Amino acid sequence: MSFSLEGKVALVTGASKGIGQAIARALADAGALVACTARSRSSLDETLRLISDEGGIAIPVEWDVRDPHAAQPAVDLVERELGPLALAVNNAGIGAGTPALDITPDQWRSVYETNVDGLFWSCQAEGRAMIANGGGAIVNIASISGSIANRNLTQAQYNSGKAAVIHLTKSLAVEWAPVGIRVNSVSPGYTRTPMNERPEVADLVAEFADTTPLGRLAEPGEIAGPVTFLLSPAASYITGADLLVDGGYCCW
Ligand code: NDP
Numbered sequence: 001m002s003f004s005l006e007g008k009v010a011l012v013t014g015a016s017k018g019i020g021q022a023i024a025r026a027l028a029d030a031g032a033l034v035a036c037t038a039r040s041r042s043s044l045d046e047t048l049r050l051i052s053d054e055g056g057i058a059i060p061v062e063w064d065v066r067d068p069h070a071a072q073p074a075v076d077l078v079e080r081e082l083g084p085l086a087l088a089v090n091n092a093g094i095g096a097g098t099p100a101l102d103i104t105p106d107q108w109r110s111v112y113e114t115n116v117d118g119l120f121w122s123c124q125a126e127g128r129a130m131i132a133n134g135g136g137a138i139v140n141i142a143s144i145s146g147s148i149a150n151r152n153l154t155q156a157q158y159n160s161g162k163a164a165v166i167h168l169t170k171s172l173a174v175e176w177a178p179v180g181i182r183v184n185s186v187s188p189g190y191t192r193t194p195m196n197e198r199p200e201v202a203d204l205v206a207e208f209a210d211t212t213p214l215g216r217l218a219e220p221g222e223i224a225g226p227v228t229f230l231l232s233p234a235a236s237y238i239t240g241a242d243l244l245v246d247g248g249y250c251c252w
Helices: 020-030 041-053 069-080 105-132 158-181 207-209 220-233
Strands: 009-013 033-038 055-061 085-090 136-143 181-188 242-245
Touching: 009 020, 009 069, 009 105, 020 033, 020 041, 020 055, 020 085, 020 220, 033 041, 033 069, 041 055, 055 069, 069 085, 069 105, 069 158, 069 242, 085 105, 085 220, 105 136, 105 181, 136 158, 136 220, 158 181, 181 220, 220 242
Parallel strands: 009 033, 009 085, 033 055, 085 136, 136 181, 181 242
Antiparallel strands: none
16 A cells, blocks of 8 residues: 555646645645646746655646636646646635525636536546546545535535535545545635635634634645645545535534
């Protein structure tokens, strides 16, 4: 049994900051060659510098996951530059915060376009590559909000979209098990990232900590460890699972 990702080609969407940046660093630390993606190439400079300083190998890839036609060229580029794709983490996502009665069609669509549609197009292109390569492993970043409705947050489009991510993950896990691709999701609890510095949630951060049994927010690196495990050979019999990494939040 091994926790190593030595020599494997991996990609992480939304790797410019927050949880995605921590995941890209953790995969590189475990030996993977990591394609870091975001909407603009320059936003990836910090992630690439950190990985390089830590002795890892990473490349930048510009990829807006909302564009259904961008996924395949991005995966093709990763394979040309690094080799056959084996591992993928679909982390790119945006938050929301509007009472249900006030959500406009554009607000509804923009959250689904990134968090659900974009994640599916990413999985589809990654799945095609992994099938050609004889198998692989995918982790989708969902949220506690896919299993519970967060107290004091009005974000119906975000919550329902994350529930869709959890069930999409199970659907792909079943469909792709025969071709050797494991698909799991990780559902972070409240995590200290730029997403939690948005004005609409900034005042609630102390309450997030108080209502979490472990008494604090997660650091991004604490989400990255479980993701790395799920991609590794140590998780070879896990597929279709949703792993809550929430400091116990969903226990009460
Ligand atoms: P951040 O806002 O800190 O980072 C989001 C990342 O997603 C950035 O790298 C951003 O890149 C990228 N991104 C956003 N839109 C797109 C797009 N259309 N195409 C490509 N990349 C995009 O968020 P977090 O790190 O906090 O969140 C990461 C994931 O974790 C999300 O899916 C989020 O829903 C989930 N999550 C977060 C929690 C938290 O408490 N922070 C809790 C539970 C789940 P750029 O802007 O440079 O393009």
